[in-house]
Amino acid sequence: MKVILLQDVKSLGKKGDTVNVNDGYARNFILPKKLGVEATTKNMNDLKLQKAHEEKQAQEIYDEAVLLKAQIEKAQIKLSVKTGEGGKTFGSVSSKEIAQAAKEQIGLDIDKKKMQLPNPIKTVGTHEVPIKLHPKVTAELKVIVEEA
Structure with missing residues (x-):
């Protein structure tokens, strides 16, 4: 199962990474603890928009x-x-x-x-x-x- 991480998870990846994990690990650990969400097309688009927004804010801070x-x-x-x-x-x-x-x-x-x-x-x-x-x-x- 592909999962988008919402927080850093030790030995798995950093926030915003898309990782492939076992179904049981995702269902029993990552999803209930809100460490990540399933990598659906909607969630992938949301991630892209969020990254674009963060980059825009970082550029504005740099320009200031x-x-x-x-x-x-x-x-x-x-x-x-x-x-x-x-x-x-x-x-x-x-x-x-x-x-x-x-x-x-x-x-x-x-x-x-x-x-x-x-x-x-x-x-x-x-x-x-x-x-x-x-x-x-x-x-x-x-x-x-x-x-x-």
């Missing part, structure tokens, strides 16, 4: 991320930090402060968890902060740290 990347890479953020001798800063600039400054200065609400800042910024100057907007899209935000 590309547009946001363009906005972020045009912008600059300026932060003032107290400094001592030799341009050393007292404290550091963290991703939380950068996210707050981005909201105030350019009006973009950027999640601080998406900023891939390896270490807090501890020097005066211009820094590029990578922001992961999508698995395929990473933007570079220019952050200018000045003496207060």
